[in-house]
Amino acid sequence: MKLPALLIAAAGVAVVAFVLGTQLDLSSEESETGTSELPVITFPRVLEAWPDALVAGRLTLKADCLLLHDNVVIWPLETQWDETSQAVVSANGRAAAVGEHFAGGGGLAGADLETLSEEGRAAVNDCIDKTGAQGVTMAAFGQ
Numbered sequence: 001m002k003l004p005a006l007l008i009a010a011a012g013v014a015v016v017a018f019v020l021g022t023q024l025d026l027s028s029e030e031s032e033t034g035t036s037e038l039p040v041i042t043f044p045r046v047l048e049a050w051p052d053a054l055v056a057g058r059l060t061l062k063a064d065c066l067l068l069h070d071n072v073v074i075w076p077l078e079t080q081w082d083e084t085s086q087a088v089v090s091a092n093g094r095a096a097a098v099g100e101h102f103a104g105g106g107g108l109a110g111a112d113l114e115t116l117s118e119e120g121r122a123a124v125n126d127c128i129d130k131t132g133a134q135g136v137t138m139a140a141f142g143q
Contacts, residue, residue, distance in 0.1 A: 038064045038065060038123060038127070039064050039065055039066045040066065040079055040088060041072070041073070041074050041116075041120055041123050041124060041127070042076060042077050042079050043074060043075075043077055043112075043115055043116060043120070044077070044117045044120065045077060045115070046076065046077050047115070050076070050105060050106070050138065050140060051105065051108075052105050052107075053105070053106065053107040054104075054105070055068060055102075055103070055104060055105070055106040055107065055137055055138075056101065056102065056103040057069045057101070057102065058099065058102070059073075059088070059096050059097070059098055059100060059102045061098045062130075062131045063127070063131050065127035065130060065131050066088065066098075067127075068139060069137070070134045070135075071108075071133055071135040071136055072124055072133045072135075072136045073136075073137050073138075074112075074113075074136060074137070074139070075088065075138075075139060075140065076090075076140045078090075078091035079140075082095065086098045088102075090140070092141070096141070102139065104139050104140050104141045104142055105139075105140050105141075106137060106138040106139040107138055108135060108137060109135075109136040109137060112138060124136055
């Protein structure tokens with residue numbers, strides 16, 4: 001399933017959702033490309049708005065792709081991968097290791113996918129192809 005088909009499929013993907021009481025730091029700083037160095041895929045800039053629904057579940061690594069509920073995960077700019085601990089690490093140092101329960105702010109990616117770099121879109125499509133992922137989720141650590 002490719003990115004355009006995800007907009008249709010996103011409606012059928014179950015994601016636990018309710019408004020978080022925390023706010024995320026979402027200034028409008030920009031970067032040139034973001035990252036698509038698997039397993040972490042990030043947006044190329046800090047988004048001015050980020051979905052604030054709760055996304056939660058076990059973080060898994062399949063075919064060098066991070067998944068949350070069978071969805072490829074896109075993280076905020078400056079999120080990194082710690083190979084030693086097999087964990088996603090936020091800009092403020094919070095971490096979620098593969099196999100652990102993750103809970104943070106986000107939601108299903110829709111029009112936001114258009115803001116990914118060409119390299120980022122290719123990484124998402126590659127992960128969908130390799131893993132059979134059912135959708136794409138934006139996920140961020142709360143403060």
